[in-house]
Each structure stands twice: as C-alpha cells, then as structure tokens.
Amino acid sequence: MSKAATTEPSKFRQTLEDANLQLAVYTATGRLMEKRREAVAADVLPEYQELRTQAHEIKKHTLDNLDYYLELFEEHVTAHGGKVVYCKDGSEVADFVLRLAKERGARLIVKSKSMTTEEIDLNERLAHHQLESVETDLGEYILQLAHQRPYHIVAPALHLTRYDVANIFTEKLGVENETVIEKQTMIARGVLRQKFLQADIGISGANFLVADSGAVVIVENEGNARLTTSAPRIHIAVAGMEKMIARAQDLPVFLKLLGRSATGQPLTVYTSFLSGPRREGEVDGPEEFYVVLLDNGRTRLLADREKRQSLYCIRCGACLNHCPVYRKVGGHNYPWVYSGPIGAVITPQYMGVGKDPWLPFASSLCGACYEVCPVKINIPKLLLDLRSEVTKFKAKERGGWAERMVFRLWAWVMRHPRIYEMMGSMAAAFFPEGEKPGWLRSVPSFMNIGPLKGWLSQRDLPRPASKSFRQHWRSRRKGGR
C-alpha cells in the first residue's frame, strides 16, 4: 500500500479473522452499549438530551475563553499552595518529573489511569532514566506487564479474557495460573499495595479541571486513584489543558453524563476533588501538589474554529463502543493511543493529515458516535472535513492523481445527462442478463480491479439494469399512463 493510500491497511485482516478476539470485543462493547442505553433512557434520565446540550455549551464557552480560564485556574491552585506547570510536549513533562524526582530523591512512582500520560509515553520516558512508574489501575497494570497499549480509552484491557490475564500473570509475576477474576484482582492488589507504601510520587490524570476553584476532579471505580493522589508525598496531576470547565457549578452536568455514557453507572464509585497539598491540621493528602498542563498540539486544534469541538471530548468511550468499525477492527489498529471515532478525528489533527491519510476514511459515516456523544461532538462532520483536507494535501503533494482524475471525470459526466445515460447503457451491455440472471459472483479477471474487486471480495454484484429508470419512464409516458 502506498503511503498516500486512503484504503484499508492490510493489518486489519488479522483482527478481522481472529474469531476469539472478535467475540471478546463484540461482547464487551455490546454490554457497555446496553448499560448506557438503560442509564440514559427517558424514564431514568428525562433531561438527558438537555444535559448533552448543556455540556456542549459549557465546553464551548470554556474553550472559546481558555486563556482566561487557565489563568483563573492557576490563581486558585497557587492560592491553595499548589503549583501549575505548563508543558509544551511529552519530553517537557518527563523532564519536569525527572527533575523533581531527583531533587526529592524519589525512586518509585505509582500511577493511576490517564490517557494523557499514555499519549506522551510517560512511563517509557521515565523508565529510560531508570525511574520506575507502576500503573495501579487493574487494566492498565495488566497492560503494563504485557507491554501493550490500551485497547480502549475507558476499558484498556477490554480485549483480554481472564485466561489471557492468567497467562500474563504467570509469565510476568511467576504466580500459579489463576483464572478466577476476583483472585486475579487479589494478586494484583498484593503487588500494588507494596508499591503504594514505597512510592514517593503519585501521578494521576484528571477528568476535569475546575477553573473557578482550582480543583482537579478524578472519577474512578477502583479507589486506586484516591490512593495514588493521597498516599505518596508528592502528587502530580497530568492533564490536557482542554479538560478545563469554567465553574464548579457546571460539574454535575458532566458527572451525570460521564459515568452513564462510559459504563452505564449513574455515578462512578469514587469522585475525588483535589485542590492542593495537605493543609495544616489535615491528616492525609500529599505534601506537594502539582498540576501539569499539557499542550502537545492542543493550541493548534484550538486555533481551528471549525474543528475546535474535538477538544470537548470527556473520554467516555461511548463512541468507541457504538462504532461498528471499532467493534470490528479493535483498538490496536488505530495509529495512536486514541482509537475509535474520536481517535480518527483527533489523531490526524495532532499528527498531520498526511501521516495516516486512510484514518478519516475508516468510517461508514453511520453517525452512531455523534448520537451517543455526551458532549455532542459532530464526529461525522469532522471526518468529512478531514477527508477533504486529506485530498487537498495529496493534491499538493502530487499524490493520488488517479483517484482525483476519476472524480473529475465522474463530476463532468454527472453534469451531462446524455453522456451519463450513454455510459449507463454501455455498462449494461457489458453485463448482459444472458443465461444466468441475478447477481454476479465474479467478473472476468481483466475487470476484477479497483472498486469492483473490493466489492466482489465480500459480496455479489448487481448487474446494471438493461433498461435504466429514465428509459422505462419514457416508454411509460409513451404508453399513455
């Protein structure tokens, strides 16, 4: 496949042909779909559509005025005794953490789940400097052991069965093969408890940054984020700056939507509000509190008024669960840590449309993602915009000329009804009804190329009608009907 191709990468096939994986992903996402459906049903949450609109508007307002809210946020964090650190990219984040660790003599880091740190490969960057950081979310921990990337932004180990997990534990931890999920959890807990006790630094992500109170809000189900942010001496929250919302008062809108959209939970089990280091008289909490605000291309996205809405994402994962393409090709065939529809929208914007030009085309534009997105990001529209950018980019790079010529010619024919009709009749003559009417299973090999080949690889082909509608229509009119 040429680099400029906008067609299916051949690596998809392995996933599509893996029946066990297909079943695992289909079942897991199907369950999440079902749970979400129940949690947002009109009789349970009558204000659901209203909440979506509100969430969209709040994000829009906050990001349209992000400069102001960043300042406000920093003011409050500083007033509470914390510190805000702005980082341009992953290496700046790593440098900051490494420097701090060195100054404080820190050896071990515990981490709670954070896609933002996955985005910048923080663990690998730190490991490179012999600083160990251990994932404490069960799914993330399993993946860290297995050296795999998250398969899904909410359920990182969605593709693994308990048997897979048993094998990973046996291989990496030297424990006996244990396939009971509760017991696997106990094994991980045993290891992680030690780590929590020894760790000097806890690194978390953030689900929301609240500008008017300087709070970092984290939602989770396992309680590990709570420990990560309170047990070690130092807490660093790493967050993309788009996680901002204007007011604490707006938070309930998002909390109502996030858990429901992600896992069908009315509320997640734990919601932590962190707004600074331990104060005098408090018994727990870290001594030092940092919020690292990551740019990593976000200001570029922010500059594009049309596509800015891609930053409204609250990483609920609903668009992945409902995407028929994600459900077929899974999370590891996308070029970056963000997979599914939202990945297809943000990856080209962060990486440039020329890098994996096929990505915005990997969608049937069914719109299921937009329908379930709690912040109403118009993903199909963004994909269409990106497709147009890809073709423009290719034209500039002098690539993809064959396809461009086809569409030019096609557009010309479509403006010339007589020629269009003539070409239709020619196509029909190529596929005479002959002795075998009905759909074609194959065509002569000289014709089995391009789109025809793609179509026939999966489905039978309809014959062009021997008489088009317009030809029928003419005789019908003549017949005096």
Add this chain to the structure above:
Amino acid sequence: MGPRVALFVTCIVDQLFPRVGLAMADVLERIGCEVDFPEAQTCCGQPAFNSGYRAEARDVARHFLSVFEQAEYIVVPSGSCTSMISHHYAELFRKEPEWLDRARAVGSRVVEFSTFLTEVVKVEDVGARLDAVVTYHDSCHALRELSVKSGPRRLLGRVRGLTLKEMDRAEECCGFGGTFSVKFAETSGGMVRTKVDSILRTGAEIVVSIDSSCLMQLQGALARANAPVRTMHLAEVLASR
C-alpha cells in the same frame, strides 16, 4: 388532486434498480399525486463529497439544484441522498451565499419517500398487499440525520398480509458507507455479515429498507452467503397488491 411531485430517483436506482423508482411512481400516482421526472437529473454529488472531493461535489450539486429549482416537492427513495441535499449542501456552499440560498430553498422541498407519505400527504394505508414476513433495516442517514424511524414501520403495518419481525440490530450500520464499502472492503464485509446474522435470526423472508444502497450491500452479502432472504425497497412493498 394531490400535490405535484418531482421524482429524484438517485443514480443507483436509475442505473441498477429502476423497479424501485417505478414502484415509487406507482404508489405516488395511486394516492393522487401528479408525478414528474425531470430528465436532466443524475446524482446528488454525495460520492465525491464523502470522498473528500468538495469542488467536484459542488459541481454536481449545482447541476442538481438547476434541475430541481422549479419543483414543488422533490421525492427521493433514499434517506442518504435526501440528507445530502437537505443537510450537507449547506456545508458545500458555505462560502457561496447565492448558491447557499438556492441550496436552502431546494433543500427545504426535498423529502424522503416514506416521510413524504407519512408527514406531507399523511397517508399510511396505500392499499398494498404482500403476504410475507419481513424485517426492517434502519438506514443510518435516514435514522440519525432525518429522524426517520416510526414512519416506515407504520406504513408496513398497514400492508395487508405482512408481518413485521424486528431484528435485534435494526439500527446497526450495514457497512455500506459509499466508497467505504470498497476502500475498506474487509471491514465493510465483516459489518454486513454481522448484520446478515441478525436478519437471519428473525426468520424473515424479506429485508425492507428505504435506501437502495443499503439494500445493495445487504442483498450482495445475502446472495454471497446463499441465504434464502431477499431485499425489497419500501416503495416496492407498498406497490405490491
């Protein structure tokens, strides 16, 4: 006398499934509409738009608008093409105010076939008869961009002899997606096979939809699997008697 309608049969129906257009004309005439077919029509431009060729799509869209500018109602046997005209032309002509106005004016008169029956002329019983068990596939653009969901089912409910059996994945995409079906053939094939399984579980003999493009994908996959199920456009069902 009912309203005057101009048929936009879509290029797929014109070239591949003319009987769908004929059935649509039959039904509309039967309920008293005056039916016209502007012969200069071709395509709405969606294939180019969805493939990222906006200039080419605009050219074709301009042609479409010129052909249909005078029509009172433009009735279309496709949710996808209807939505292209009523929703996406606005995006195409975002920077051309004059064409944008024309697109809006025409766009407001374009109606998907089942919607025309249930919402415009408000007829649900067209006197059809079909002795069969059928299942209905919600095509994505009709469902999500035009909110067409209950209309076709109500129409099917009035067909004598017909039993509607819902499939468990009625709202799931069939995997067609225009050029997606050939650019991402294997993924698209996987999607349609999942859909076919869902159809087969109903035991229905016929799958009905309001988009011939979805039906082409479904029929192609059903035929490949040698499954004893055929596809029919809603217009064909309603024209049966």
